[in-house]
Every structure is written in structure tokens, then in C-alpha cells.
Amino acid sequence: MALHLLGKDPESPEGKSPTVYYDDVTDNYLVQGWKVLDADRLSELDLPEHETVVEIPKRMVQFFPEVNGGGGTGV
Structure with a gap:
């Protein structure tokens, strides 16, 4: 498994x-x-x-590459 950390909730x-x-x-x-x-x-x-459901705050969308125009913003 090759997981890449894209970002953590800054708050x-x-x-x-x-x-x-x-x-x-x-x-x-x-x-x-x-x-x-x-x-x-x-x-x-x-x-x-x-399946299960988890919730994340709206501010976390920035970490999806399709939203931020490339790779994750990192930690």
C-alpha cells in the first residue's frame, strides 16, 4: 500500500x-x-x-488535487 499524506486539518x-x-x-x-x-x-x-460515513470540515477540500490544481498542499 502506498499512501500519501495530502493534508491534515490545520485547525x-x-x-x-x-x-x-x-x-x-x-x-x-x-x-x-x-x-x-x-x-x-x-x-x-x-x-x-x-460502507461508513465520516465528516470533514469544508476547509479540508483544499487538500484534494482536483481542487487545488495539483498535488496535495502537505502538512
Whole structure:
């Protein structure tokens, strides 16, 4: 597995979450964020049993290459 750290939430109190990674083997993103536990919000999603949902703040979008015009901005 070849994960590349693209960026961490600059406002995270301990610098541990949320975080965006890129996997260059699968060509997918991995997003570490806050667990969505609110039943009302989850009921609005068509979420298969094998999937989960995490939440990240809007400011984290900057770390996706498609948004920032290239590679991740880093940490």
C-alpha cells in the first residue's frame, strides 16, 4: 500500500484528525474524519452495510488535487 499524506486539518486541536490521504495503488482517497452517528442524518443516506460515513470540515477540500490544481498542499 502506498499512501500519501495530502493534508491534515490545520485547525485540529491535536493535529490528528481529519486527514486526507491518496493511495497511488488503488487511485483512491482515504479520508479520516469524525464518525457520523446522528441517526437522522444517516437515515437520509442510501448507505450499504459495507460502507461508513465520516465528516470533514469544508476547509479540508483544499487538500484534494482536483481542487487545488495539483498535488496535495502537505502538512
